Structures are given as structure tokens and as C-alpha cells.
Amino acid sequence: MPNDDPSAPDSRRLLPLTPAGLHILLALADGERHGYGIMREVEERTGGELRLGPGTLYGSLKRMLGEGLIAEAGERADPQLGDERRRYYGITALGRATAAAEARRLDALVRLARSKRLIGPEPA
Amino acid sequence: MSARPPERDAAERVYALLLRAYPAAFRERFGAEMRQLFRDRRRDAAERGEGAARFWLGLAADAVRSLPAQHLADLRERRHAAPALTPVHRFQDRAMIFRKLAGAVLVLIALFHIGIDVAHPHSSMGGLAILLTALMLAAGAVLLVYPRRAA
Numbered sequence: 511m512p513n514d515d516p517s518a519p520d521s522r523r524l525l526p527l528t529p530a531g532l533h534i535l536l537a538l539a540d541g542e543r544h545g546y547g548i549m550r551e552v553e554e555r556t557g558g559e560l561r562l563g564p565g566t567l568y569g570s571l572k573r574m575l576g577e578g579l580i581a582e583a584g585e586r587a588d589p590q591l592g593d594e595r596r597r598y599y600g601i602t603a604l605g606r607a608t609a610a611a612e613a614r615r616l617d618a619l620v621r622l623a624r625s626k627r628l629i630g631p632e633p634a
Numbered sequence: 635m636s637a638r639p640p641e642r643d644a645a646e647r648v649y650a651l652l653l654r655a656y657p658a659a660f661r662e663r664f665g666a667e668m669r670q671l672f673r674d675r676r677r678d679a680a681e682r683g684e685g686a687a688r689f690w691l692g693l694a695a696d697a698v699r700s701l702p703a704q705h706l707a708d709l710r711e712r713r714h715a716a717p718a719l720t721p722v723h724r725f726q727d728r729a730m731i732f733r734k735l736a737g738a739v740l741v742l743i744a745l746f747h748i749g750i751d752v753a754h755p756h757s758s759m760g761g762l763a764i765l766l767t768a769l770m771l772a773a774g775a776v777l778l779v780y781p782r783r784a785a
Contacts, residue, residue, distance in 0.1 A: 545667050546674040563696025564668040564675075565656070569704055572660065591674070597667055 521608035524577060525615055530570045533560060535579060535601055535609040542583040544596035545571070571599060579605035646672065648745070649693070654778040655701055655738035657708035687749035694742045701738055705731045737777030744771040 527535070530552075537543060537551040549562050562570075574580045583600040587593050601609070623629050642650065649672045653665050672693075679689040709727065713719065719727075747767045 545671050549671065549675075561692070563693060563700070564671045565696045565700025565704070567671065568660075568664040568668055569700045569707075572664065573707070594670065596670065 521604055521611045524579070524608050525612055527608065527612045528570070529560065530562060530566060531574060531579070532609065532612055533562075534567075534570055534574065535605050535612075538580060538599060538601040539606065539609065542598040542600040544588060544598050546591070546596070547588070548599070574605070575599075577604075578602055579608055645676065648741070651775055651778055652693075652697060652738060652741055655697070655734045655741075656704050659708060659711075660704050690745050690749045694745060697738060697742065701735060705735070733777050737774045740770045740774030740777065742774075744768075744774060 533552045533556070534548055536555070537548045543551065545564075545567055549567055553561050571580065575582070579602060580599050581602050583598040585595045585597050587595050620629070624631065646669060650665075650669060653661055653668060656665075676689065678684075709731070712727070744767045747763065747770075
């Protein structure tokens with residue numbers, strides 16, 4: 511796993527996340543992935559609604575690397591995709607904390623929308 | 635970055651040309667991975683039976699969304715690194731960005747025409763349309779590739 515900065519600044523300063531940013535963090539939450547792996551995971555989890563193109567994906571990764579949300583995790587081949595080496599990315603402690611803060615923020619918004627009867631009650 | 639980079643075919647060469655529209659620093663860091671993702675997505679599209687026109691349209695939409703954002707980010711980074719840029723340097727920066735975006739637009743329009751032609755073979759392009767498309771592709775390539783100064 512990538513090195514995490516123990517003196518990570520408050521994750522709330524990076525909120526709100528872009529939809530692509532949050533989906534990338536969610537894709538990396540359960541393990542390191544390369545760019546194509548991230549793209550596939552996001553596409554599958556959103557039922558094809560969000561398909562990250564190369565420019566959007568690597569633009570987001572560049573920004574998130576700069577913000578310390580993710581870190582490079584080395585290069586290696588993916589056995590399922592042949593012997594071509596791929597660069598992997600992993601989530602940092604700050605990235606995990608920021609994704610959690612964003613999920614809580616969205617949860618509060620959903621609760622507010624329920625209280626105003628904009629959406630139905632939570633399914634049992 | 636890859637141990638065995640596959641041979642580039644014509645489509646990947648066109649995509650590599652389009653990549654030249656991104657800022658040099660971004661391209662140097664992520665260009666190889668973006669080409670890798672291009673090959674992966676192309677393989678997926680072929681497996682799904684997705685047409686070439688739809689595939690290239692998706693890439694064009696991605697370029698339209700991401701190119702201005704990357705150039706703005708690059709400008710901010712360079713201004714942060716060298717805040718005392720002269721007006722001449724600022725003008726050169728903007729001219730370079732304009733040239734790259736214009737080149738990308740010409741290549742994308744040419745690709746769009748080729749995509750339409752592939753998708754509708756019965757209404758194949760006439761001689762003049764082919765000439766115009768080739769000219770747009772060539773002009774776009776010239777704007778993207780020359781001069782080779784990093785930007």
C-alpha cells in the first residue's frame with residue numbers, strides 16, 4: 511500500500527468531491543488498481559452511466575495525486591491483461607477520510623431531502 | 635512504462651497525435667498510460683460490437699471536456715512556479731494553448747467526418763469531402779506537432 515501521511519490535514523477542506531473523484535476513491539477503497547481497472551470498476555458500479563475517458567480519468571488522478579488523496583503504488587503486469595506493465599494507484603489515509611466525509615455529507619443531504627419529502631422514505 | 639509496448643496501428647497514431655494537444659508535462663507523465671487505456675477501451679469496444687463512430691465520439695467528448703481543464707491547470711502551475719512572467723511569455727503561453735486547441739478541434743472534426751463515413755458507408759464521402767477531411771487532419775497535425783517546443 512502507498513505511504514500515508516500521518517499528519518494529514520483536515521479532509522473536509524477538499525469537499526465537495528467531483529463525482530469522478532468520489533468514484534475513483536470508492537474504486538480504490540478495496541485495493542490498488544491501474545487506470546483501466548479503475549475505469550472498469552466505475553463503469554460497472556454505475557451501470558455504465560459514468561464512463562471515464564482517458565483525459566478525464568488521468569486529469570482526475572493527477573489532481574488527486576497532488577492533493578494527497580491517492581498515491582502511486584508501483585508498476586506491475588496484470589495477469590488478466592497480459593504481460594504489459596501497468597502503473598497502480600492506491601488510496602491514502604487522507605483519501606479514505608475524505609471519501610468518508612463526502613459520504614457523510616451526501617447522507618446528510620439525502621436525509622434533508624427525505625425530511626422535505628422530495629424523495630420517498632428509506633427502503634426497509 | 636510498459637515492458638512490451640504493442641505496435642502502434644493507424645488508430646493509435648491518430649490518438650497519439652490528439653494527445654499532443656495536452657500540456658507537455660501532463661503528456662509526459664500520463665501519455666503512455668492514456669495510450670494503454672486507449673488500447674484497452676478499443677478492445678472492449680470491439681468485444682461489445684461498438685461501432686468505430688461511437689468509440690471515437692466518446693474519445694472526442696472526453697478530449698473536449700479534459701483539454702481546457704488541463705491547460706488551465708498547467709497555466710496555474712507554471713504561474714505559481716514563475717510568478718514574474720513577462721507579458722511576452724504570457725502571450726506565447728496563450729498562443730501555444732490556442733494553437734494546440736485549434737489543432738485538436740481540426741483533428742476531432744476530421745475524425746467525426748471519418749466516423750460518419752464509416753457508420754454510413756452507403757452515403758460515402760465525395761471527392762471534395764475527402765480532400766477537406768484530409769486537409770483538416772493534416773492542418774491539425776501540423777498545429778499539434780510543430781513547433782516541437784515543449785508547452
